[in-house]
Amino acid sequence: MTIIKTEVVPKNSGAAFEVRQGQRLRIAGRSIVDFVAFNLRDLTERFDQARTKTNQVKIFISTGDILYSKRNNPMLTIVEDSFKEGRHDLQKGMCSRKRFEMVAQGTAKRVFAEGVDPSVRAPALAEGSYSGFRPVGLHINPKAPEEIPDHGCWENLSRAVKPWNISPDDIPSPFNIFQCMRIDPDTGIMYDTTIRPKDEAHVDFRAEMDLLVAVSACPESGRGQAIRVEVFDS
Numbered sequence: 408m409t410i411i412k413t414e415v416v417p418k419n420s421g422a423a424f425e426v427r428q429g430q431r432l433r434i435a436g437r438s439i440v441d442f443v444a445f446n447l448r449d450l451t452e453r454f455d456q457a458r459t460k461t462n463q464v465k466i467f468i469s470t471g472d473i474l475y476s477k478r479n480n481p482m483l484t485i486v487e488d489s490f491k492e493g494r495h496d497l498q499k500g501m502c503s504r505k506r507f508e509m510v511a512q513g514t515a516k517r518v519f520a521e522g523v524d525p526s527v528r529a530p531a532l533a534e535g536s537y538s539g540f541r542p543v544g545l546h547i548n549p550k551a552p553e554e555i556p557d558h559g560c561w562e563n564l565s566r567a568v569k570p571w572n573i574s575p576d577d578i579p580s581p582f583n584i585f586q587c588m589r590i591d592p593d594t595g596i597m598y599d600t601t602i603r604p605k606d607e608a609h610v611d612f613r614a615e616m617d618l619l620v621a622v623s624a625c626p627e628s629g630r631g632q633a634i635r636v637e638v639f640d641s
């Protein structure tokens with residue numbers, strides 16, 4: 408394999424890349440990457456979380472699994488996955504200024520499996536009482552207005568795909584790489600965790616069509632780090 412592109416994407420920023428069918432794409436890092444894909448020949452064809460889950464009857468994907476478009480065409484196949492501490496996410500959407508505000512106002516929730524949100528200084532607002540994972544506390548991430556980030560993954564991805572005239576509303580819900588969730592099998596509650604790669608991990612994909620892919624190095628409430636994207640010719 409010959410490396411033809413490598414780019415470091417700084418924390419809480421985005422980038423987009425054109426990848427040709429058969430090329431290998433590597434996403435490397437130690438914090439969450441929100442990843443989306445579009446058919447480069449018809450940008451209205453996009454990655455779809457639901458098709459990806461339904462076609463493979465599971466909510467976690469790794470080596471050997473496929474990312475499907477809404478038209479049920481294979482877009483990418485995961486050919487290597489070195490994240491062994493946890494699993495990637497196909498449930499959540501993206502963080503954004505609006506979402507940060509809603510969580511701060513209490514109109515949207517966020518809960519941590521460990522009962523500890525390192526970004527929260529205020530005490531937990533309620534004790535968790537769900538069966539299953541028994542979280543220590545149910546945190547709702549209160550934050551002062553000045554502490555709310557002015558942008559997140561939605562804004563990062565929006566900026567990244569703007570040169571291709573893709574509207575922010577047309578960005579699909581992402582494949583959230585290195586975002587390890589705990590999902591209660593009875594209640595369906597989605598618990599955030601702080602499980603991340605201990606050392607740099609990577610996910611390698613084979614492009615199954617010519618693609619535009621975009622990534623956001625998630626701010627993760629201040630814990631996000633820069634990530635690296637590489638493209639290889641096979």
Ligand SMILES: [Zn+2]
Pocket residue numbers: 441501502503559560561624625626627
């Ligand atoms: Zn994010």
